[in-house]
Amino acid sequence: MAEPDRTDNRGRQLPTGVLVAVLILVLAPIVALLWVGSYAKEDPRLWGFPFFYWYQLLWVFIASGCTWVAYLLVHNARRGGDDK
Amino acid sequence: MTGVNWVALTIVLILFVFVTGVGFAAARWRRASSMASLDEWGLGGRGFGTFVTWFLLGGDLYTAYTFVAVPAAMYATGAVSGFFAVPYTIVVYPIIFIFMPRLWSVSHRHGYVTPADFVQGRFGSRGLGLAVAVTGILATMPYIALQLVGIQAVLEVMGIGGSDNVVARDLPLFVAFAVLAAYTYSSGLRAPALIAFVKDFLIYLVIIVAVIYIAVKIGFGTAFDAAEKKMATKTPAGTATGTFIPSSAQYLSYATLALGSAMALFMYPHSITAVLSSKNRNVIRRNAAILPAYSLVLGLLALIGFAAIAAGTKPIGLDGKPNAQLVVPQFFEDAFPSWFAGIAFAAVAIGALVPAAIMSIAAANLFTRNIYRAYFERDANPAREAQVSKIVSLVVKLGALIFVLTLDRQNAINFQLLGGIWILQTFPAIVVGLYTRWLHRWAVLAGWAVGMIYGTVAAYQQSSAATKHFGASLDEVPFIGDKGYIAMTAFVLNLIVAVVLTFVLRAMKTPDGADETEPSDYHADAGDPRVQPLAELTEETPRAAT
Numbered sequence: 287m288a289e290p291d292r293t294d295n296r297g298r299q300l301p302t303g304v305l306v307a308v309l310i311l312v313l314a315p316i317v318a319l320l321w322v323g324s325y326a327k328e329d330p331r332l333w334g335f336p337f338f339y340w341y342q343l344l345w346v347f348i349a350s351g352c353t354w355v356a357y358l359l360v361h362n363a364r365r366g367g368d369d370k
Numbered sequence: 371m372t373g374v375n376w377v378a379l380t381i382v383l384i385l386f387v388f389v390t391g392v393g394f395a396a397a398r399w400r401r402a403s404s405m406a407s408l409d410e411w412g413l414g415g416r417g418f419g420t421f422v423t424w425f426l427l428g429g430d431l432y433t434a435y436t437f438v439a440v441p442a443a444m445y446a447t448g449a450v451s452g453f454f455a456v457p458y459t460i461v462v463y464p465i466i467f468i469f470m471p472r473l474w475s476v477s478h479r480h481g482y483v484t485p486a487d488f489v490q491g492r493f494g495s496r497g498l499g500l501a502v503a504v505t506g507i508l509a510t511m512p513y514i515a516l517q518l519v520g521i522q523a524v525l526e527v528m529g530i531g532g533s534d535n536v537v538a539r540d541l542p543l544f545v546a547f548a549v550l551a552a553y554t555y556s557s558g559l560r561a562p563a564l565i566a567f568v569k570d571f572l573i574y575l576v577i578i579v580a581v582i583y584i585a586v587k588i589g590f591g592t593a594f595d596a597a598e599k600k601m602a603t604k605t606p607a608g609t610a611t612g613t614f615i616p617s618s619a620q621y622l623s624y625a626t627l628a629l630g631s632a633m634a635l636f637m638y639p640h641s642i643t644a645v646l647s648s649k650n651r652n653v654i655r656r657n658a659a660i661l662p663a664y665s666l667v668l669g670l671l672a673l674i675g676f677a678a679i680a681a682g683t684k685p686i687g688l689d690g691k692p693n694a695q696l697v698v699p700q701f702f703e704d705a706f707p708s709w710f711a712g713i714a715f716a717a718v719a720i721g722a723l724v725p726a727a728i729m730s731i732a733a734a735n736l737f738t739r740n741i742y743r744a745y746f747e748r749d750a751n752p753a754r755e756a757q758v759s760k761i762v763s764l765v766v767k768l769g770a771l772i773f774v775l776t777l778d779r780q781n782a783i784n785f786q787l788l789g790g791i792w793i794l795q796t797f798p799a800i801v802v803g804l805y806t807r808w809l810h811r812w813a814v815l816a817g818w819a820v821g822m823i824y825g826t827v828a829a830y831q832q833s834s835a836a837t838k839h840f841g842a843s844l845d846e847v848p849f850i851g852d853k854g855y856i857a858m859t860a861f862v863l864n865l866i867v868a869v870v871l872t873f874v875l876r877a878m879k880t881p882d883g884a885d886e887t888e889p890s891d892y893h894a895d896a897g898d899p900r901v902q903p904l905a906e907l908t909e910e911t912p913r914a915a916t
Contacts (some may be wrong), residue, residue, distance in 0.1 A: 312464040318628055319457035328614075334591025338449070338615045339673075342456045346666045348462045353467055354659035360650065362911040 381712025393553030429566030434520025443676025447612030773798025787843035813871035821864030
């Protein structure tokens, strides 16, 4: 798939290990939040927030972190991105 | 409510005039040699970096839906109808992280401006391109209509528009929209991109103040307790008012609303427009990681719906009837001095104008590329395309007005869900198409048709207190029994039809369209020899080879 005139790894298939790690990082928030039964309860409360509410807001941060790590993995595997 | 809130109105007017000036001045920002092409007018020169894209996408995705419709739904019926927006806006980013860079790459290699351009090139089918384009335009209209409802809510709480005269009642709304139309016409995508900075600054300011106010003056615990009590209260019909925490019978609704909305969001032409205007793939990936900052804001705004219950906010319209859509502006008017309420109102109104502008630009691009050029003037030059788009962007806004006038404004969140039912039916053509050409073009078209018909009929049959049809977006899922988001049921049907028919058509050796893309197109990044450099783009629009 790579272009013959390429000198860097951009555009090539990612190494399998990186691909698996990225998939896990990306799928984790989706699975966690669609599994509504795992968090549809009131206790324990946190600062007055029922569990149902604070748990989902907490996932904003976790998901953001997961996606950022996934970005770094892809970026490093395809070194040579000209993006500043 | 008595009379017009002059202080708030003055602040809103000042900010509105300021934003209008910014909108017209935007034509000079990152100035191109000519605005007479879709790449310039419709994609802002395709050169936006991480920072601008963050504001643009944020301005684009977090709309009156976030600021008015979600808190209103929370206020009225609680978690299932409102708070699903939080998992929705979290789940959406992993999804775009995966497939959006591919769409960016193939679009930049082939000069695609719209999702339908890609589908047409990938499947070698103008008919499928047309289906995607028509769906995009149709689905965008109720979404723009939702923005109008948001602006209207602010105007109404300020005491404007209460006249019995139909023209006088909606006049301020028309004026706001005419101004929006004018600067969109002259500055294209640059206008909402620049105004998005102002919008986000105002929104963050307002939300921070509101959260501190709720924490100190009301207390989150009190707000949640009040909400729990209200949701458990029986209505005259004998059912609970709403949902505080979903019961097991509602898990499916909650999950499908979140997932369906998330999958639908980046099928909308306006989201794709904002993504394609970024300068490289990494801008998209980085944004997938930092955009959830807005999801937190959305979650906190949603809770204003609960705080309003605790504060005893009475969202009564100028006609004397309760209207949940007014709850956020009414909360600010009750809780804060007029001048700060004015800032909050301006934030909501500008927050509705930015996405409305982007949506109308994107829908117009769709019309020009995939209907006008594909069927009426196949050799239209870039200047002609930009001209047609500018005019259509006005027509789309008028279409949105029809939705405002015909749907149940009390339940504005349903506007967005209705659009989602339609737009999600383009998912197989776009996203599956990004990975494989296995699906047959006619099978994709048939799946789309089945999904569209099922979704429309199912939504049509839903009644609400105020309307007989299109009153809700949840329906019983066949074979499961629990209620789920109609968009997802229609999508599954769509996919089944597409797969089954592909087997049939392949077995019959029915001719499939030519694919003009090649595997390496899906990984190309800026700097790639075949990705068009910006200088070339500004001189001449590259064409999708049709």
